[in-house]
Amino acid sequence: xxxxxxITGWSMAAAxxxxxxxxxxxxxxxxxxxxxxxxxxxxxxxxVELPADVAAKLTGIAPEKVALIKEGQTGRYVEKDVLFDxxxxxxxxxxxxxxxxxxxxxxxxxxxxxxxxKTIPLDTRSAWFNAWKAKRPLVMDPKRDPGxxxxxxxxxxxxxxxxxxxxxPVAMTPEDLRAGKVDVAIVGAPLDMGSGWRNAIxxxxxxxxxxxxxxxxxYSMINPSSVLEIVDYGDIAIDQNSTERSVAHVRxxxxxxxxxxxxxxxxxGDHSLEYPNVAAAADVHGKGNVGVVHFxxxxxxxxxxxxxxxxxxxxxxVLHEGHVRPQDYVQVGLxxxxxxxxxxxxxxxxxxxxxxxxxxxxxxWEKVMERALKEARTNTKKLWISFDVDVLDPAFMPxxxxxxxxxxxxxxxxxxxxxxxxxxxxxxxxxxxxxxxLDTSYKTALNSNYLLNACLAGIAMRKKGLPPGYFxxxxxxxxxxxxxxxxxxx
Amino acid sequence: MARTPLLxxxxxxxxxxxxxxxxxxxxxxxxxxxxxxxxKAFLSDPVMLxxxxxxxxxxxxxxxxxxxxxxxxxxTALMAVVEDSKFKAGRDPSEIALNPQARGWNAxxxxxxxxxxxxxxxxxxFSLKRYQFQKGGIPTFADAxxxxxxxxxxxxxxxxxxxxxxxxxxxxxxxxxxxxMALRGMDGLVGAxxxxxxxxxxILSIADYGDLTPDYMAPDRxxxxxxxxxxxxxSVGTIPFIVGGDHTVMFPDVAAMVDTYGAxxxxxxxxxxxxxxxxNDAHMISDTQTLTRLMEQNLxxxxxxxxxxxxxxGADVATQKxxxxxxxxxxxxxxxTERGWQAVTNDILSGLKGGPENIFISFDMSVLDPGDAPASxxxxxxxxxxxxxxxxxxxxxxxxxxxxxxxxxxxxxxxPTYVSRMSANYILHACLSGIAMRKTGMSVKTAKR
Numbered sequence: 041x042x043x044x045x046x047i048t049g050w051s052m053a054a055a056x057x058x059x060x061x062x063x064x065x066x067x068x069x070x071x072x073x074x075x076x077x078x079x080x081x082x083x084x085x086x087x088v089e090l091p092a093d094v095a096a097k098l099t100g101i102a103p104e105k106v107a108l109i110k111e112g113q114t115g116r117y118v119e120k121d122v123l124f125d126x127x128x129x130x131x132x133x134x135x136x137x138x139x140x141x142x143x144x145x146x147x148x149x150x151x152x153x154x155x156x157x158k159t160i161p162l163d164t165r166s167a168w169f170n171a172w173k174a175k176r177p178l179v180m181d182p183k184r185d186p187g188x189x190x191x192x193x194x195x196x197x198x199x200x201x202x203x204x205x206x207x208x209p210v211a212m213t214p215e216d217l218r219a220g221k222v223d224v225a226i227v228g229a230p231l232d233m234g235s236g237w238r239n240a241i242x243x244x245x246x247x248x249x250x251x252x253x254x255x256x257x258x259y260s261m262i263n264p265s266s267v268l269e270i271v272d273y274g275d276i277a278i279d280q281n282s283t284e285r286s287v288a289h290v291r292x293x294x295x296x297x298x299x300x301x302x303x304x305x306x307x308x309g310d311h312s313l314e315y316p317n318v319a320a321a322a323d324v325h326g327k328g329n330v331g332v333v334h335f336x337x338x339x340x341x342x343x344x345x346x347x348x349x350x351x352x353x354x355x356x357x358v359l360h361e362g363h364v365r366p367q368d369y370v371q372v373g374l375x376x377x378x379x380x381x382x383x384x385x386x387x388x389x390x391x392x393x394x395x396x397x398x399x400x401x402x403x404x405w406e407k408v409m410e411r412a413l414k415e416a417r418t419n420t421k422k423l424w425i426s427f428d429v430d431v432l433d434p435a436f437m438p439x440x441x442x443x444x445x446x447x448x449x450x451x452x453x454x455x456x457x458x459x460x461x462x463x464x465x466x467x468x469x470x471x472x473x474x475x476x477x478l479d480t481s482y483k484t485a486l487n488s489n490y491l492l493n494a495c496l497a498g499i500a501m502r503k504k505g506l507p508p509g510y511f512x513x514x515x516x517x518x519x520x521x522x523x524x525x526x527x528x529x530x
Numbered sequence: 531m532a533r534t535p536l537l538x539x540x541x542x543x544x545x546x547x548x549x550x551x552x553x554x555x556x557x558x559x560x561x562x563x564x565x566x567x568x569x570k571a572f573l574s575d576p577v578m579l580x581x582x583x584x585x586x587x588x589x590x591x592x593x594x595x596x597x598x599x600x601x602x603x604x605x606t607a608l609m610a611v612v613e614d615s616k617f618k619a620g621r622d623p624s625e626i627a628l629n630p631q632a633r634g635w636n637a638x639x640x641x642x643x644x645x646x647x648x649x650x651x652x653x654x655x656f657s658l659k660r661y662q663f664q665k666g667g668i669p670t671f672a673d674a675x676x677x678x679x680x681x682x683x684x685x686x687x688x689x690x691x692x693x694x695x696x697x698x699x700x701x702x703x704x705x706x707x708x709x710x711m712a713l714r715g716m717d718g719l720v721g722a723x724x725x726x727x728x729x730x731x732x733i734l735s736i737a738d739y740g741d742l743t744p745d746y747m748a749p750d751r752x753x754x755x756x757x758x759x760x761x762x763x764x765s766v767g768t769i770p771f772i773v774g775g776d777h778t779v780m781f782p783d784v785a786a787m788v789d790t791y792g793a794x795x796x797x798x799x800x801x802x803x804x805x806x807x808x809x810n811d812a813h814m815i816s817d818t819q820t821l822t823r824l825m826e827q828n829l830x831x832x833x834x835x836x837x838x839x840x841x842x843x844g845a846d847v848a849t850q851k852x853x854x855x856x857x858x859x860x861x862x863x864x865x866x867t868e869r870g871w872q873a874v875t876n877d878i879l880s881g882l883k884g885g886p887e888n889i890f891i892s893f894d895m896s897v898l899d900p901g902d903a904p905a906s907x908x909x910x911x912x913x914x915x916x917x918x919x920x921x922x923x924x925x926x927x928x929x930x931x932x933x934x935x936x937x938x939x940x941x942x943x944x945x946p947t948y949v950s951r952m953s954a955n956y957i958l959h960a961c962l963s964g965i966a967m968r969k970t971g972m973s974v975k976t977a978k979r
Contacts, residue, residue, distance in 0.1 A: 061607070061614045062621075072627030083633070116634065118646055141645050151635035159625035160750050161814060164617040168810045171615040177607030179600070180582070180592065235746055237943055238704035281699060281749055281813045284626045346632045347747040477703065480946055 439479030461498025700907030832856030927964025
């Protein structure tokens with residue numbers, strides 16, 4: 041493991057200044073990752089049975105071209121029955137031309153070594169090739185002790201006019217996290233490469249500038265900001281023209297946080313982030329020791345695309361590189377156009393635990409939530425929660441890149457977030473796909489912050505040793521009688 | 531040179547930093563005095579300091595009271611930033627890997643041959659209108675008929691074909707991918723131009739050529755395809771009207787013109803608040819370096835470039851100097867404000883005289899004031915108004931041989947109203963009017979009415 045941070049502080053200025061200002065070794069994250077096993081490749085063409093008369097007409101055609109038809113490869117270009125009709129009716133000379141055209145099209149469409157570039161070259165001549173992620177030397181600022189920086193001026197209140205996550209003080213380095221014995225470090229990762237509407241670049245900014253993440257949670261009567269040491273760890277540098285380059289650095293930075301013992305909470309940014317986040321958690325806690333609850337209207341197990349990572353494929357890349365066992369993946373809220381039946385089958389065979397809105401429709405949210413909570417508690421030591429805000433209904437979260445109607449309500453999402461964070465040893469969470477410009481109101485940012493608050497309250501409940509499903513007895517009812525059958529306490 | 535500004539400031543305001551200015555004290559208190567020659571030179575280089583947001587004056591404040599060891603550490607740390615910012619083989623990937631196993635690698639950019647059309651039809655643009663006098667219905671650019679292939683352009687003798695390139699990598703706010711769809715669904719691109727006195731839809735054969743496929747995960751990939759497709763349009767005599775897409779798209783657009791008309795035969799007039807002339811980007815292409823790459827690859831000479839509407843943070847002094855030194859003519863928004871649109875338009879036209887005959891106009895929405903066009907990926911306040919932009923574009927298109935036009939970085943989601951989309955369509959219409967006027971030999975009315 042390379043050294044995790046550059047210039048530390050004035051105490052070590054001279055020594056540290058000689059080291060790198062880059063976080064780590066980008067080759068930590070494989071580029072490319074290992075090839076995809078054949079059994080993971082879905083949507084392969086199905087072989088086609090040639091009717092006898094069609095086969096007879098094809099006797100003069102080159103065998104490799106006939107093989108294309110038999111393998112079902114031609115379905116992409118012409119429907120099977122139309123093709124058969126053509127083969128039956130075209131004069132021999134024209135048939136040869138026609139089949140040649142199909143073969144030529146196929147040749148053009150599929151990847152060909154030497155013709156198609158299988159990499160995107162970067163400009164290595166650039167004098168500022170790594171500038172996007174070069175860290176600012178601490179020596180450029182006045183000397184200070186390590187630890188979270190309170191930006192407030194007054195005795196009352198902490199924010200001091202500066203927008204930070206949950207109104208928390210600011211930490212810049214792992215030394216700050218260690219010195220402050222920080223429990224939770226919230227960090228922005230404004231990766232803006234989602235495939236729908238973009239603007240996740242403004243997710244961290246919007247959540248910092250909108251209230252709701254800090255303060256008392258009435259359900260537990262706990263103010264997480266009082267119980268936990270929470271910091272705003274700033275934003276992680278992003279290369280907005282490359283998800284691959286970005287996620288390699290995100291992984292280094294999330295790992296840097298987790299290595300101090302703080303819980304990283306990553307505010308996205310698009311859902312590609314789930315991959316570096318979970319990989320970083322596995323780097324610290326061990327492969328196979330981390331389970332994931334993936335809230336999302338999308339399954340995000342896309343694979344075998346031209347790009348190795350997009351916001352539709354982080355789950356596959358996590359599984360593919362072995363950071364998490366498939367049976368430790370719990371998905372909640374799926375309802376988008378995918379996956380298809382073949383991929384559902386693949387997910388089942390892998391042991392993945394998916395919970396669609398179909399299941400919620402049939403059994404009701406309470407039962408599905410209990411089932412997901414139970415699954416999350418079993419098997420693994422640590423839990424990562426990856427929360428794509430599009431799991432919520434667009435009525436609550438219009439500001440997201442790929443919204444899908446028919447989603448969760450806030451009153452369904454808040455309890456499960458609170459309980460997951462209270463009932464599990466949290467490795468970290470991410471809240472992703474917040475795209476505020478798609479919402480002319482405040483509600484996407486406010487709701488996202490309230491979900492963050494529910495989780496922070498849960499982490500605080502766990503720290504205080506409160507039991508699962510705990511509600512504060514005072515806030516839960518007035519207690520003037522035994523209306524719910526409970527005994528009145530004086 | 532480095533010390534001049536500091537000394538000048540000292541002379542003007544001899545306040546707290548007065549001790550830095552006196553020659554006697556400067557030597558004694560110079561925090562750089564104890565540094566090695568290399569480090570001293572590094573921290574004395576004003577260009578280098580600029581990279582760190584420093585001036586000589588700010589550096590003096592930052593280093594005041596620090597020990598010699600700490601000053602040395604400071605210099606070492608900044609030098610490490612410079613060193614580590616460079617590419618290093620073995621540490622930094624030099625390329626981004628793709629997955630060659632992927633099926634249908636080129637499916638998105640492979641044009642469907644006519645042979646595989648489900649229905650047979652004759653070549654030529656075809657209407658999607660049911661009624662003779664229909665407005666609305668299925669949206670197309672300028673309510674124009676649809677052309678799918680080059681053969682359609684040829685058969686219809688199409689003079690102007692709109693084509694969308696929904697590349698979505700603006701370095702500001704993104705959403706340019708939705709511009710082609712949004713502009714198709716907006717009014718303003720049809721009908722007679724009262725000021726130009728002509729209805730371009732009547733005079734010109736116009737078609738909507740659909741969209742071309744970019745790669746939404748990498749600006750680099752797919753540009754060759756876009757370049758080839760636009761060159762193909764131009765090769766049959768059609769003027770492509772390209773609706774982006776972020777300003778990266780200017781690269782394949784201009785390259786396609788050069789492919790068609792030859793190197794040194796195309797001049798660019800770029801309406802843009804930004805120069806898009808950054809250096810030292812780790813990526814081979816992006817919207818902030820389009821002009822750089824076009825010039826670097828000798829697709830354009832500096833003298834073939836006119837930048838109109840530069841303002842705000844669009845280009846720092848060094849960048850402007852680099853461009854003007856190479857022959858680029860810069861006509862800022864301030865010039866339009868001070869001298870009026872007509873005078874600046876005359877300057878553009880006179881600058882083009884003697885240069886290449888074929889003109890490509892690239893219109894970035896940021897050149898407009900955000901009041902007229904909030905839907906711009908990189909908006910800059912204080913821009914050119916629609917009342918200035920429309921006649922400027924109309925005159926340029928009427929008085930020069932425009933071989934292509936692109937309208938870039940319109941990001942409709944940034945404007946919940948119709949205003950930006952309508953403004954964008956009016957700009958496109960202004961150029962259509964100009965082209966129609968040129969075709970019919972109409973003179974441009976420049977006199978005040």
